[in-house]
Amino acid sequence: MELKLNENRKLTGKVAIVFGGSRGIGAAAARRLANEGADVAITYVSAPERAAETVKAIEEAGRAGLAIKADSADPAAIKAAVAQAVQRFGRLDIAVVNAGILLLGDVETVSVEDLDRMLNVNVRGVFLAIQATAARLTEGGRIITIGSNVAVRSGHPGSSVYSMTKAAVAVMVKGVAVDLASRGITVNNIQPGPTVTDMTADHIEMIKPLIPLKRAGDPDEIAGLVAYLASKESGYMTGSSLTMDGGMAL
Numbered sequence: 001m002e003l004k005l006n007e008n009r010k011l012t013g014k015v016a017i018v019f020g021g022s023r024g025i026g027a028a029a030a031r032r033l034a035n036e037g038a039d040v041a042i043t044y045v046s047a048p049e050r051a052a053e054t055v056k057a058i059e060e061a062g063r064a065g066l067a068i069k070a071d072s073a074d075p076a077a078i079k080a081a082v083a084q085a086v087q088r089f090g091r092l093d094i095a096v097v098n099a100g101i102l103l104l105g106d107v108e109t110v111s112v113e114d115l116d117r118m119l120n121v122n123v124r125g126v127f128l129a130i131q132a133t134a135a136r137l138t139e140g141g142r143i144i145t146i147g148s149n150v151a152v153r154s155g156h157p158g159s160s161v162y163s164m165t166k167a168a169v170a171v172m173v174k175g176v177a178v179d180l181a182s183r184g185i186t187v188n189n190i191q192p193g194p195t196v197t198d199m200t201a202d203h204i205e206m207i208k209p210l211i212p213l214k215r216a217g218d219p220d221e222i223a224g225l226v227a228y229l230a231s232k233e234s235g236y237m238t239g240s241s242l243t244m245d246g247g248m249a250l
Helices: 024-035 048-060 075-089 112-134 160-183 204-210 219-230
Strands: 015-019 039-044 065-069 094-097 142-146 186-192 241-244
Touching: 015 024, 015 075, 015 112, 024 039, 024 048, 024 094, 024 142, 024 219, 039 048, 039 075, 048 065, 065 075, 075 112, 094 112, 094 219, 112 142, 112 160, 142 160, 142 219, 160 186, 186 219, 219 241
Parallel strands: 015 039, 015 094, 039 065, 094 142, 142 186, 186 241
Antiparallel strands: none
16 A cells, blocks of 8 residues: 655654564554654664665655664663664654564463563563653653454464463553553554464465455554554543454454
């Protein structure tokens, strides 16, 4: 989906950081926030060339971009990424926490190592990213997490741990929203269904028949909801999980 340059930018003067912003939903979110007028820092772990492509897209939207290598399972790296973004842009208004991993395994065979990896990135890493950004966010800032519809609908063998991590994010957002409400900071969670990304490439076709709309989502569609939650218009919404999955959770 190609985005045209937005001449009525709602986020002009804002600065965002997108954790896991080099590809997929994270990259789409970074591009959309830039299209809405924000300068955007992104983090990546293992795809510097994809991160560079995202930064180029941000700059083509007329905004400043910054790619930072940071593992979301590493607390020091998360803090350093936030500090680097603030040092570069002078402020921080929006945080999108998109980093996550999917390792399938049924309850009898999933390894302790895979269990720990998913908990470290998908739960601990999300909390640490929120904690690090909350300390630097401006009053009235925005925190947006990218969860999954498996938090409310788990219909696939081998996804119990992944589902557990995404349900934890949905609950986490409620508590953090209360913690940060006094500063006017909103905290909301998007729960996409099957979306065309690198993570879903090997199984997206077999899932499509299960989706009432009979198609997978596009990352730019998820990014549109990110942009809304980052905007002034969403200011009365906090602690919410918004499912966007073509009707799978109905």
